[in-house]
Amino acid sequence: MIEPRVVKELETIVGKEHVLSSPEDLIAYSYDSTFEEHRPDIIVSPANTEEVSRVMRIAYRENIPIVPRGMGSGLAAASIPYSGGMVLNLTRMNRILEIDQENMIATVEAGVVTADFQATVEEMGLFYPPDPSSIKHSTIGGNIACNAGGPRCLKYGVTSDYVLGLTAVLPNGDIIKTGGKAIKNVTGLNLTQLLLGSEGTLAVITEALLRLMPKPKYARTAMAVYADLDDAAKTVNAILLEGVVPATIELMDDTTINTIEEYLHLGLPTDAAAILIIETDGSDEQTVLREMETVARVARECGATDVRVAKTEAERNELWRGRRSVSPSLARRRPNKLGEDISVPRSAIPEAIRRIKAISAKYNLPIVVFGHAGDGNLHPNILFDKRDPDEWHRVEQVSAEIFGMAVELGGTLTGEHGVGVLKQPYLELALGQTVIALQQGIKKVFDPKGLLNPGKKFPAA
């Protein structure tokens, strides 16, 4: 419970209508995109960095835990307020403050919806490449806090490759600015990158300086169909060895293909073992076309039974609609899904998928596998019904085995979703105790009282 005098203070800062605590509000801010939930005591929605700072000063004084939240599309329960206390809702901070065309740098607030930002810069011929599947329902602040990736990472990198600087608020209310518009910058430790992917445990990110690129003018998308999973994996390396870096190489296994097809009726080959969706893009049409020809040739040489290049923009959009709908369309099959995002070295992809299928059979739970084959980031999704305690127990065993396998193959627990709380039981396996202790020590420097998103990313010290 937050004391009435404190609620009053908060209301004075952000306005009465932006402090919520009705039972319905507490429920609405109790969940994210996982099946986890826990109600906060209060939700506060500040309008700018200054208000965030003032709110946090009060929370610090009153020892109120703070959980920062964007649109609640996280997949690791990193924004669930298990600690109770305050949800700091940043969606009202949705202004694009500046688009500096000369330096190709944008200054945005944390609550800007990533897709809105992309559309705005694209109207100016600019390009912000990170493209998590949740692009329409996630915010820049959330993307930064989780260092979101997406299909285009293969060529363009992840969110952290585009963040030049941050404005953030420390738990005690102090406002810090990291980095800046200067591209090269080794003045001091790189706090910008430290905050990237910190899942709201170190500071509340309120503004960001984002690097932009010229928008590629041309893109070609193809679908390569395989009867054998290994051939699909071989294709990925073969393409890269040819000197072509496609924007994306996305993989879907047979279960994924069938699930999407059932829902979208796109005419996908339901008898294939795997498909790759490959996109080349660039500013010169001839180069893009030539690269796509190479991709198609290499795919065939590696054993693709069919390579279809989208002829129209509509066909291209259909292919991507299929890919983007994978994750949610899985829910048509079972009430719950647990979407993991292990990352393995590229060469280990076929072995990883084979082992996942064996785990699926062993525990009798459907697991579909799709993901970013170009960078080895796979999304095994376990489908289940959480109301069945036995099934839930098996899900936990399956997760443990998948994580064990990923680490064994030289990979790691999560490529882009984050640790949150769901992956913490396996953290030691991936990082070791010394590294965890080091991270807990860093947390202590930023947040001596342990009030900011407590218990997330790594266990509380």
Added chain:
Amino acid sequence: MAQHRRDDIPHLPTEEQYLNCIRCGLCLSACPIYRETLRETDGPRAHVVLTRKYAEGEIDISPEFVDLMYKCLDCEACNAICPVGIRPADLAMEMRQVIHKTQPQPWLKKPIFHGYFPHPLIQELSVLPLLLYQRLGLQALARKLGILKLLPRQLQDMEHMVPKLPARPLRQVLPEEVPPAGEEKHRVAFFLGCFQSTIFAQESEASVRVMARNGCRVFTPKQVKCCGMPAAGYGDIDLVKSLARFNIDLFLPLNPDVIVTDCATCGSTLKHYGEILKDDPAYAEKAALFSSRVRDISEFLMSIDIRPPKGEVRARVTYHDPCHLVRAQKVRKQPRDLLQLIPGVEFVEMKESDWCCGSAGTQILTHYHNSLAVNRRKMENVRATGADIVATGCPGCQMQLNMGSNHYNVNVRVVHPIQLLEEAYRREEAEIAADDPSTGD
């Protein structure tokens, strides 16, 4: 946590309707209300979660819960975008039925829904004060003197919603049977909506004329009652059913090839009669037959061999998709095709043409600030087209766009597409008449 379903509650949504929601949040991106308030509680995902928690006995219905379900515009954008197939807007509508059955209702609700909407004559009398206000020149005077500025902004906005009212309700004017010009090709029963009869009479008059010009014999039953949408919107499903039964009994004996309406909202409800009465043994079959014959005016005209008009309407025209047409009836292409039949029309698409305009019937009364905020996005998209005319086939949208064009100062004329078609035919007829010496004075 309690996990026992309240199966004794009437109209409780089924488990299948919410169970598989994975809370991905994609619906938030499409919800016009959430995109304005940016409050999770207002969005579709919260509606699904709250419905589930109520159904499972974890929470009770509070005044806030009621307000949340009534805040929904039922624009169905969330239904359309959900990859899992959850229909959050439907859940909000069904929870209104639960609320209607289980909660004490505001005293005004009964007189409005039972005493007003089902009775055309009472409706017609109710617009009389407004009519006199317009006819006696009071409106012009009030506008000129700025008297309206003294009223709250909300009343000012509502003042701009309605066009010049017809002298008499169309229901009383329109012949019960209009013969086709030339050979009879289609037998049409015309469903005259309440708003069309009392406010947008010109439009329905145009609909009947255009159909008659194109080989239709048009019957317009005068006893027609409200389609039921307002009652459905306020959770009174029993009243919707009784209106549906009445209208079915009125229309089917005419044995029409099609039942046509030029109101998107009426059309979406009429097409649902089959679903609404599927458990009524006496009416299930008749209702299904009735619904299968219902067509929106643009849907019907583009399905027949329509003769394009020769008269011109020189204007830059954009089109706003009514939620009840584009999503509820999946009619997207036909109104655009219809507009482009008209010589002189320069058609231009607006951005987010299928984004709700914020009307949703009575939101301007019940949730004024949300309604206005949603409307701003629409009006800015209209403004950006530089169009002289925005066409839309729904009286609710038309009123809201009229209001918005005034409130946000967008200089645009709001019409039903059929009106432009009628204007083109009239110009053609006037030109023929002018060329024909035998008809000269």
